[in-house]
Amino acid sequence: MRIIRAKDYQDMSRKAANIISAQVIGKPDSVLGLATGETPVGAYRKLIEWYEKGDLDFSRVTTVNLDEYKGLDKWNKQSYHYFMNENFFKHVNLLPERCHLPDGTEENAEKACRAYEALLRALGPIDLQLLGLGHNGHIGFNEPSDRFELDTHCVSLSESTISANRRFFAPDEEVPAQAYTMGIRSIMQAKKVLVAVSGKEKAAMVRTAFFGPVTPKVPASVLQIHSDAVVVADEEALWKVRDML
Ligand SMILES: O=P(O)(O)OC[C@H]1O[C@](O)(CO)[C@@H](O)[C@@H]1O
Numbered sequence: 001m002r003i004i005r006a007k008d009y010q011d012m013s014r015k016a017a018n019i020i021s022a023q024v025i026g027k028p029d030s031v032l033g034l035a036t037g038e039t040p041v042g043a044y045r046k047l048i049e050w051y052e053k054g055d056l057d058f059s060r061v062t063t064v065n066l067d068e069y070k071g072l073d074k075w076n077k078q079s080y081h082y083f084m085n086e087n088f089f090k091h092v093n094l095l096p097e098r099c100h101l102p103d104g105t106e107e108n109a110e111k112a113c114r115a116y117e118a119l120l121r122a123l124g125p126i127d128l129q130l131l132g133l134g135h136n137g138h139i140g141f142n143e144p145s146d147r148f149e150l151d152t153h154c155v156s157l158s159e160s161t162i163s164a165n166r167r168f169f170a171p172d173e174e175v176p177a178q179a180y181t182m183g184i185r186s187i188m189q190a191k192k193v194l195v196a197v198s199g200k201e202k203a204a205m206v207r208t209a210f211f212g213p214v215t216p217k218v219p220a221s222v223l224q225i226h227s228d229a230v231v232v233a234d235e236e237a238l239w240k241v242r243d244m245l
Contacts, residue, residue, distance in 0.1 A: 001210060001229045003245060005238060009198045012234040013042025016130070016196045019230065020047060021056055023128045023192070029060040033129030033187070034088070035140075036065065036080045039196045040130055044088040051092045058094045062123060065101040066131070066140035067181040070112075070154060072104045078169055078176075079104055102152065102180035109154035112180050117152040120186045129190035133197045136160045137209050137218035141181035148216045150185040154178055184222060193226050197233040203240040206233060211241055 006012035020043065023030050034040075050056045065080060074081030081101050089099050100119060106112035120126075131139050138144065141155045149155075155178065157165075162175045169175050187193065197206055209220035210231060216222075223229045238245065 001224050001226065001231065003210070003238070003241075004230060004232045005245065006232055006234045008234050008236075009042055012196060012198050012232050012237075014046055016040070016043040016194060016232045017046035017050070019194050019232070020128060020130065021050060024056055024058065024061060027127060028057060029062070030127040031062045031064065031123050031125075033126040033182070033190055034063050034065050034084065035130045035132050035196075036067070036083050037132040039132040039198055041087055043130070043196060048088065048091040056092070058092045061094060062098040063089075063094065063100065064120060064123065064126060064182070066187075067179050068102040068104040069176040070104055070109065070178040070180055071107075071176050074104075078173065102182075104180065109178075109180070113152040113154060116180065116182070120152065120182065126186060126190035128192045128194060129187055131187070131193060131195045131220075131223075133195060133202055133205055133209065133220055134161060135164050135201065135205060137205055137220045139184075139187060139195075139220045139223070141179040142184055142187075142219040144217045144219060146216060148184040148219070148222060151183040152180065152186075153183055155181055184219065188222065188226055190226075191228065193223055193229040195220070195223065195229065195231045195233075197231060197237040199234070200236040200239060202233075202237045206231075206237050207240040211244060 072079035102116045
């Protein structure tokens with residue numbers, strides 16, 4: 001696992017976007033695994049900026065997102081479909097039919113997960129998987145558990161994840177308690193994994209996940225044994241591991 005140090009959020013975003021750009025330029029028909037959350041938004045902005053300048057072409061790229069809330073459709077402003085559309089998809093020349101997320105409207109969890117897993121397998125290994133880091137060490141919505149959940153599955157979100165995500169919802173809106181998420185296998189089979197981390201509230205988890213034991217109780221810790229995992233983190237996120245770099 002390589003750690004790339006960035007000065008601040010802007011620098012981290014630019015560095016993460018550089019890695020994604022290099023992937024798309026080097027392999028125009030890449031399969032990109034994408035993430036939601038606040039952290040990757042700056043990188044998406046950079047990619048949009050470079051696309052607008054004519055430096056990037058997404059017309060042959062396929063995207064697969066990590067997760068979606070169960071029960072939310074793509075017009076719901078809190079859905080990850082909506083988030084991805086607003087923050088990235090609609091601003092670049094990705095073909096809509098090549099942008100995939102789990103189907104939050106499918107009430108039958110087994111059916112929804114089976115369909116997404118089949119899609120992931122049909123597409124083959126993801127070329128580059130972008131990840132954020134949850135406060136409790138989750139990646140996608142793979143929550144702390146007694147075992148690594150390998151396939152796409154329906155997860156009951158932990159209290160800490162629900163409360164962390166409350167900031168995206170209006171006070172009177174309920175945060176969904178369940179989500180469909182890509183499993184650890186697809187993430188680990190990705191040829192390259194890029195974890196973007198920013199801010200001092202992630203510093204303790206950076207130390208636990210990337211310098212502690214590999215355990216399903218800290219899902220992100222599994223990335224330590226990925227053959228090509230890169231963490232791009234800013235100074236605040238790295239302050240608890242400064243002496244180890
Ligand atoms: O980047 P943020 O907003 O801190 O979120 C971290 C992680 O938490 C999630 O938003 C889900 O709780 C993930 O999508 C994300 O990777």
